[in-house]
Amino acid sequence: MSVLEVCNLKVSYSAGGPQILKGIGFEVGSDDFCAVIGPSGAGKSTLIRCINRLVEPTEGDIILFGQSVCPLKSGELRRLRRRIGMIFQEFNLVNRMSVMDNVLSGRLGYTGAFRSFFKAFPKEDIDRALNLLERVGLQDHVDKRADALSGGQRQRVGIARALMQRPEILLLDEPTSALDPKISRDVMGLIRELAAEFKIPVLCNIHDVQLALETCNRIIGMQDGYKKFDGPAKGMRKQDLDEIYAMEVL
Numbered sequence: 001m002s003v004l005e006v007c008n009l010k011v012s013y014s015a016g017g018p019q020i021l022k023g024i025g026f027e028v029g030s031d032d033f034c035a036v037i038g039p040s041g042a043g044k045s046t047l048i049r050c051i052n053r054l055v056e057p058t059e060g061d062i063i064l065f066g067q068s069v070c071p072l073k074s075g076e077l078r079r080l081r082r083r084i085g086m087i088f089q090e091f092n093l094v095n096r097m098s099v100m101d102n103v104l105s106g107r108l109g110y111t112g113a114f115r116s117f118f119k120a121f122p123k124e125d126i127d128r129a130l131n132l133l134e135r136v137g138l139q140d141h142v143d144k145r146a147d148a149l150s151g152g153q154r155q156r157v158g159i160a161r162a163l164m165q166r167p168e169i170l171l172l173d174e175p176t177s178a179l180d181p182k183i184s185r186d187v188m189g190l191i192r193e194l195a196a197e198f199k200i201p202v203l204c205n206i207h208d209v210q211l212a213l214e215t216c217n218r219i220i221g222m223q224d225g226y227k228k229f230d231g232p233a234k235g236m237r238k239q240d241l242d243e244i245y246a247m248e249v250l
């Protein structure tokens with residue numbers, strides 16, 4: 001069953017400006033852990049950001065959980081975004097807040113303004129946050145400030161925060177770009193493990209092709225705003241990669 005359908009998606013950042021996405025179409029199924037790869041500037045990040053309308057599509061449609069995303073007004077869009085977990089390259093943590101509060105902030109979309117202001121989270125949320133922090137290996141860092149952690153640990157907080165909202169899809173935008181190769185593998189392995197356990201489909205913009213092939217079951221290859229490849233990671237040949245990266249100037 002498909003969770004996400006992207007139909008003939010086109011994006012220009014300004015009227016009359018260059019077209020960044022030139023008619024992209026694909027579906028993501030409930031079991032997919034799908035990487036989006038391609039050279040710098042291919043439009044990978046733009047594509048991921050269109051799905052929750054951080055970037056506004058110019059043409060085409062995005063159907064998420066059976067609902068068209070493009071016409072949603074702000075309240076409906078907010079409700080839809082609660083169902084989407086995002087993990088970013090820059091972690092997007094609040095540095096001066098504790099690890100625990102950063103994770104709990106994943107529930108803010110669900111908590112009333114009064115409760116949020118006084119940080120009065122239900123016990124159930126606190127238990128869940130502690131449990132997730134243990135799952136990502138940060139049980140000994142719960143009360144530390146976020147800026148006291150290493151990059152890999154910060155991204156683990158980002159993972160716990162995204163899972164805190166019980167997302168029905170995870171969108172990852174270069175989640176390992178700021179990390180060294182060993183930590184990147186650990187972080188991607190952890191995301192894969194947790195996504196499988198919680199049965200959450202994943203769409204992931206990722207630079208590191210080798211890591212994408214190791215971690216993801218499906219690859220979408222983009223080049224200059226077009227989809228060039230869509231298939232199982234296992235079936236991908238060197239020739240497919242050469243075609244996707246043919247235009248890259250090193």
Ligand SMILES: Nc1ncnc2c1ncn2[C@@H]1O[C@H](COP(=O)(O)OP(=O)(O)OP(=O)(O)O)[C@@H](O)[C@H]1O
Nearest residue numbers: 013020038039040041042043044045046047205207
């Ligand atoms: N906010 C923006 N306004 C105008 N142009 C933008 C904006 N964001 C991205 N672009 C342009 O869109 C094109 C695609 O960028 P995008 O970040 O989606 O590509 P990418 O494949 O993710 O690249 P990279 O791997 O280098 O991050 C680039 O030419 C970029 O300059």
